[in-house]
Amino acid sequence: MEYFNIVFLEVYKILFLLVPVLVSVAMIVWLDRRVWAFVQKRQGPNVVGPFGLLQSLADALKYIFKEIIIPSTSNKVIFILAPIVTMTLALISWAVIPFSATMVLADINVGILYLFAVSSLGVYGIIMGGWASNSKYPFLGAIRSAAQMVSYEVSIGVIIINVLLCVGSLNLNDIVEAQQNLWFIIPLFPMFVIFFISALAETNRPPFDLPEAEAELVAGYQTEYSGMMYAMFWLGEYANILLMCAMGAILFLGGWMSPIEIYPFTLVPGAIWLILKILLLFILFALVKAIVPRYRYDQLMRLGWKVFLPLSLTWVVLTSSYLFYFNLLPTN
Amino acid sequence: MIAHSIFFYTFSIIAVISAIMVTVSKNTVHSVFFLILDFISISCLFIMIGAEFLGMIMLIVYVGAVAVLFLFVVMMLNVAQQKNQWFASEASSKHIPVGLIISTIIFFELIIVIGGWKYKPDLFDINNTTNNFSVSNTHSLGQVLYTDYIHVFQLSGMILLVAMIGAIVLTFRKREGVKKQSYLKQISRERSEGVEVLDVETNKGVKIDD
Numbered sequence: 001m002e003y004f005n006i007v008f009l010e011v012y013k014i015l016f017l018l019v020p021v022l023v024s025v026a027m028i029v030w031l032d033r034r035v036w037a038f039v040q041k042r043q044g045p046n047v048v049g050p051f052g053l054l055q056s057l058a059d060a061l062k063y064i065f066k067e068i069i070i071p072s073t074s075n076k077v078i079f080i081l082a083p084i085v086t087m088t089l090a091l092i093s094w095a096v097i098p099f100s101a102t103m104v105l106a107d108i109n110v111g112i113l114y115l116f117a118v119s120s121l122g123v124y125g126i127i128m129g130g131w132a133s134n135s136k137y138p139f140l141g142a143i144r145s146a147a148q149m150v151s152y153e154v155s156i157g158v159i160i161i162n163v164l165l166c167v168g169s170l171n172l173n174d175i176v177e178a179q180q181n182l183w184f185i186i187p188l189f190p191m192f193v194i195f196f197i198s199a200l201a202e203t204n205r206p207p208f209d210l211p212e213a214e215a216e217l218v219a220g221y222q223t224e225y226s227g228m229m230y231a232m233f234w235l236g237e238y239a240n241i242l243l244m245c246a247m248g249a250i251l252f253l254g255g256w257m258s259p260i261e262i263y264p265f266t267l268v269p270g271a272i273w274l275i276l277k278i279l280l281l282f283i284l285f286a287l288v289k290a291i292v293p294r295y296r297y298d299q300l301m302r303l304g305w306k307v308f309l310p311l312s313l314t315w316v317v318l319t320s321s322y323l324f325y326f327n328l329l330p331t332n
Numbered sequence: 333m334i335a336h337s338i339f340f341y342t343f344s345i346i347a348v349i350s351a352i353m354v355t356v357s358k359n360t361v362h363s364v365f366f367l368i369l370d371f372i373s374i375s376c377l378f379i380m381i382g383a384e385f386l387g388m389i390m391l392i393v394y395v396g397a398v399a400v401l402f403l404f405v406v407m408m409l410n411v412a413q414q415k416n417q418w419f420a421s422e423a424s425s426k427h428i429p430v431g432l433i434i435s436t437i438i439f440f441e442l443i444i445v446i447g448g449w450k451y452k453p454d455l456f457d458i459n460n461t462t463n464n465f466s467v468s469n470t471h472s473l474g475q476v477l478y479t480d481y482i483h484v485f486q487l488s489g490m491i492l493l494v495a496m497i498g499a500i501v502l503t504f505r506k507r508e509g510v511k512k513q514s515y516l517k518q519i520s521r522e523r524s525e526g527v528e529v530l531d532v533e534t535n536k537g538v539k540i541d542d
Contacts, residue, residue, distance in 0.1 A: 003335065078365070109468045113388035120396030124368070127400070131361065131407050143404070150400055157392075170385075170470055298513065 014095075017105055021094050025238045026056035031279075032238075032286045039290035063231035071133060071224050078132035083225065083232035086125030090239035093118040097246050098173045100256045100270030111172035112160055115247060116153075119202065122240060123149040126211065129233070130221035141220025144297065145204060145211030151304035152201040158312040159195045162188055163251045165319050168330025176255030178330070185252040191315055192252045194308050196284070199244040201304065203237065205285060207292040208300055241285060242278060249277035340380060347373040360406045364399065371395045385470040 030045060030053060037044025045055035070076055096111040098104040108114060123146050130142020164170065166187070167178040185192045201208040211220040222233050249255060255277075256270030295303070323329045346369065353366040371394045378387035467475075477485050532538050 075361075078361075108384065110384045110388050110470065113385070113392065117388050117391035117396060120392055123396075123400060127403055127407075128365075131403075139407075143407075146400055146404065150397060153396065299515075302515075 013105055017094055018091060021091065021239065021242070022235070025235055025242060026060065027053070028242060028282060029056045029059075029234075029238055031282065032289070035283060035286035036290045039287065060231060063228055066227035068227040068229055069224075071135065073134045074224065075132040075134065078128050079224075080229070082125050082129035082132060083229045083236070085128060086122065086236035087232045087239075089118055089122050089125065090236040090243065093243050094239075094246075096172055097243075097250070097274075098176060098256060099274055101173060101177075103256075103271060104173065107171070107173060110170045112164070112170050112175065112251075115172075115243075116157060116160060119156075119240070119243070120149075120153050122236075125233070125236065126221050129225065133221070133224040135224055137218045138221045138223045141211045141217045141223070144217075145221060148204070148208065148210060148300060148304075149202055151301060152198045152308075155194060155304060155308040155312050156198045156202060158309065158316060159191045159198070160251070161316055162191050162312065162319050165316070165323060166330070172250055172255070176250060176257060179254040179257060180261075183252065183254040183257075188252065188315075188319070191312065192248070194312055195248060195252065196281075198304075198308060199248060200285065200288060201300065203241045203244050205241065206289040207295050209294065210297055210300060242282065245278045245281035245285065246274070248281050249274060253277045253281075336380070340377070343373045343376045343380070347377065360409060361403070364402050364406050367402065368395055368399045371399065383469050385468075385473055 033055075034044040034052070045052035048054045048058045070079060093115055095105045096108060096114050098107070098111075126145045126149075127142045130138040130140075130145070133139070163175065163184055166184060167175045169175065169178075200206075204211050211217070217223075222230060225233060254273075256274045258265040258268060258270075258273050350366040350369040350373065354363045354370065357363050357366060371390060375387040375390040375395075378384070378390060530538055
């Protein structure tokens with residue numbers, strides 16, 4: 001009975017986290033399309049519901065009622081597993097995101113490593129989908145995407161090391177609390193820029209959406225998918241984008257801290273601040289999609305390996321020498 | 333405690349079964365996927381004994397990077413070729429004794445390690461190392477790795493670096509007829525070089541591509 005209670009409580013907590021995340025993923029798709037439309041002087045989706053807010057729900061309904069087509073030559077088990085893997089991996093990483101000092105599902109010691117590990121697993125959904133489809137375009141898309149994600153993960157890892165040097169802990173709440181006086185975006189601004197661009201590449205967002213470059217590869221690894229399975233890929237992708245925004249907010253923008261520690265601002269709960277910061281980063285993501293043309297593949301690889309990796313490594317050396325010289329290394 | 337042992341047995345059974353499936357399954361890509369499942373369940377076991385840092389590093393390095401490269405290589409292989417059963421073929425029977433010898437050696441090595449650990453506990457000074465539960469696993473690893481074993485640690489890093497450079501040197505060669513873009517050239521291109529305004533005469537047209 002005791003176990004049952006514990007399990008029940010945990011399931012309740014998980015639902016309380018997952019349902020808002022899923023709803024906000026649907027909303028964020030709408031926001032993405034709206035921002036994109038406004039930059040191009042269009043209206044965007046504005047018909048279904050007030051301001052078109054229910055557009056994503058209508059899309060989801062449409063996907064649910066569509067037939068799922070499984071190609072006869074595909075590897076069926078892996079073909080079906082791929083969207084499930086993508087979706088699951090995009091959702092389980094939300095377990096460690098702290099919405100306030102106490103509002104976190106799993107306050108684990110190695111939170112940032114967990115986030116990094118799960119995001120590095122995300123590539124499997126894409127490779128599995130591309131390979132199992134047994135068709136040329138999905139396979140090319142999958143190979144491109146795998147190379148791209150592996151390359152940009154390296155620079156994201158090095159950037160995380162920069163932040164960790166200033167914090168002295170792998171716990172996400174400690175990382176947020178270390179920014180009490182100064183958000184890391186100020187001393188580590190170049191790293192924030194590199195993190196932002198790497199996050200775009202890691203989530204296959206434009207201008208780095210090479211895996212699904214529709215001019216060359218139809219729809220990349222999603223070409224053979226239809227109905228709900230396509231929708232799961234799509235949900236997983238946007239949940240990953242949101243997660244990357246959350247990671248940026250926690251690492252550089254002070255997480256759930258209010259920007260100014262004075263009276264009216266401190267009343268607002270931490271979760272609201274975190275959500276506002278995530279939204280800010282997401283609007284930047286959407287703006288980039290609207291204004292930047294797609295990169296060529298060799299340019300993408302060059303940027304990852306020849307520009308970002310040396311730059312962020314140099315910054316690690318700089319940060320650590322600075323902290324060491326002025327005796328500022330955190331000890332706990 | 334019951335929940336703990338349930339989790340332990342779940343993960344270890346998954347690990348053992350997937351390790352067997354790696355060698356047994358006929359499709360190479362499936363083997364790699366089972367290998368990934370094996371890595372993941374082993375990292376779960378690491379986390380269960382409190383070595384959360386090792387577990388996460390296992391996920392990041394092996395699952396996130398090494399297994400991706402495995403998959404890359406295996407997926408490039410010809411799928412039709414994989415259909416013939418390697419086990420039953422003539423060519424494989426010569427390799428079986430070698431494999432048996434290697435696996436016996438590894439088996440006895442494991443027995444020696446575990447036996448030594450069990451019967452000579454002084455060999456492994458528990459008080460000195462990771463048994464301090466007041467600090468986290470990451471801290472205690474760092475304290476050992478960057479003080480007592482710094483030279484070994486640096487040396488292993490150097491070995492990995494040399495291996496990486498060696499792999500690059502082996503595959504890097506000058507190839508003829510490869511088209512390459514020079515970024516400086518592309519950026520420094522002026523409008524006057526790329527665009528020409530012509531008056532087109534009627535019925536004559538313009539010849540481009542000369």
